Amino acid sequence: MAGGRKERSGQLSGRGSRIAAAVGIGVLAGCIFAFLFPHGLVPSKLPTEIRPLKSNIEVDSSSCESSEKINLLKADIRKISDKNVELKRTVRELNEKLRLAEQGKGRAQEQIMVLGEPHKAGPFGTVKGLRTNPTVIPDENVNPRLAKILSKIAVNKELIVAIANSNVKWMLEVWFTSIKKLGIPNYLVVALDDGILEFCKSNDVPVYQRDPDEVIDSVGKIGGNHAVSGLKFRVLREFLQLGYGVLLSDVDIVYLQNPFDHLYRDSDVESMSDGHNNMTAYGYNDVFDEPSMGWASRLARENAWDQAVFNEELFFPSHPGYIGLHAAKRTMDHYLFMNSKVLFKTVRKDPNLKKLMPVIVHVNYHPDKLPRMKAVVEFYINGKKDALDPFPDGSE
Template sequence: MTGRIDGPLMRSGGHSFRGSRIAAAIAIGVAFGCVFALFYPHGLFVSSPAVHDFRIEKSHAQVGSLPCESSERVNMLKSEFVAVSEKNAELKKQIREVTEKLRLAEQGKDHAQKQVLVLGEQHKASPFGTVKGLRTSPTVVPDESVNPRLAKILEKVAINKEVIVALANSNVKDMLEVWFTSIKRVGIPNYLVIALDEYIAIFCQSNDVPFYKRDPDEGIDSIARTGGNHAVSGLKFHILREFLQLGYSVLLSDVDIVYLQNPFDHLYRDSDVESMTDGHNNMTAYGFDDVFDEPSMGWARYAHTMRIWVYNSGFFYIRPTIPSIELLDRVAGRLSREPNSWDQAVFNEELFFPSHPGYEGLHASRRTMDFYLFMNSKVLFKTVRKDANLSKLKPVIVHVNYHPNKFPRMKAVVDYYFNGKQGALKPFPDGSD
């Protein structure tokens, strides 16, 4: 019976045999390695030198071309950046221009509504027939730095920030004397003469008449010293500006006027400008519908027009408001650019012409004075003196504006109304000689 031999001796022999086989395998491997190393020192899979050199050169070429390509790319990016920056600047400029246009458009939009906002809070419209719009603009903030010397004079002369102002040079000395004599006779304390030359300044001082002699101004003084009535009249729009800036309302007066009552007792003060009229009846003074007939138009031959006779630029009350100052600036500016223009015509054009394409009208409120109280010489000599009832009325002033022989007619007005001489006005014709 055969049994398995598994004793210690046999186990020891088995392990020894396996260890010798492993050692032999390692020895054979080392021997083969030495042989391969001897015959193939660069290994079995070695690329050719040409291929190896090509790869190296290609690698160097790529590295060498990188700075050149990068520089071109940078330059291209820079040029694109410059172009974009210029386009961006142009867009910003266009945006600024559009923004400015929108701002200006917004300033001109809803002008009346903005005036309401300035004057006070907005209101709902009241019931039918009770709505009244705003007519009285707010006065400007007084600025004494404009003319401190004039400001001190006005503090003494003006009453309730109001004053009568007249411009005079030596050419109108006789009429000026009648003018301030009538003012004194009525008892009007708040008046001032703008002396346009030294002679008038001395003349006013000797007659105890308040006066103001302006500082030298070459552009104005030559006209002031030698100018006639129209030339001197044009100066007032330039000079009056300072009065308004100082916060004073001015009753501007030519010197061919006789005062019979205190005009400040008969003003409404509800408008920027309150002026006497050259009209001689209700229609011409306050306006009327004048129908123009053009027969060639057939059915549409009649065209209705609105007519009003002009305001007299020799006697008007002007309040210290922005529209009033704009009026003075407009008239003075036009008279400087248009030396042959008549100041009264320009004064009325700026007051009445409405806004239209290419022109923005003046937004100033205006009132026409009662033509029987603030009377022009056409009304007096053509109508009033011939009417028994009207001749009993006593006007506030009489302005001898329609007649060239001003001085004798002024004296006749004084005789008729002050001295009671009923025939004082009869020797004169209705019109000029």
């Protein structure tokens, strides 16, 4: 029995040694395989350690491309700037050629009027007037200082011009405040004394003071409204000689819309009317005499009032010993370019007319100008519905 156990024990011992050897070989083989193929036989993705390197390469490449693009853009900008300078030079040359062409056009039109073929009258109601209306050739030698100012202020060669001395200082303030509120940049005050010059400068208002002039100085510094108003045509001449279109404005006007948006530009003169209806505004060239307004304004001294002289020069026909202006004329809508008689006698009493927004209101019929101007501002700009109610129709 003892001999049999020893033999079995030896057999078990030999089998265990073989198993141990096999396990050892397997472990060794596994280590070798792991060493040779750390990511398996078919790696599913690239090593993570390489990814940052790839990312860095992409960033560096993108950075290089951006730098090249920036350099190309800078080169393009330089080319565009050079072309812009060249275009500006070309525009200046074209403008000069256009000016010369317009000069020739004016002369050609005069010849056409003399030598051109006669025009037949068309059907009733279809005939329009033929006008030359030649372009004015600017002459900066007339007033180089004014020419420099206008080149900075005017828009499309147009601007509003008012003439003022210290007698109308507070009306002038309402005047330019309404213009500023609308954002109109092209306006200018012609100061007739030092007080208005400084007042405009302190309020950032474009202002111009003429060189000493015996006639203008004597009237401008001490004259009343009518005397000062009579100077405007003398002053206006220089603006026209410099080639500018002028909206000549009194200072007793409140601006409610930009007037340049409502001009027709089809006539030599576009003017508002002192008339109060279709007949008096568009068909009658005298001043209406109505005692109910508190004062009679028939032209007893016609040569003393600028409006009367203006009407005479503009409307009087040619006759023996006199050659008329032959100027084309347009009268503006009296509800848009409204005088104070239309406003206080008609518009404020009509619910429908009160809804209209005028372009301007000219307080020309009433001597209490400043309070009425302020009332116009309150009514149309600030929306105070009863602002016009306290005033009488006339000036009583």
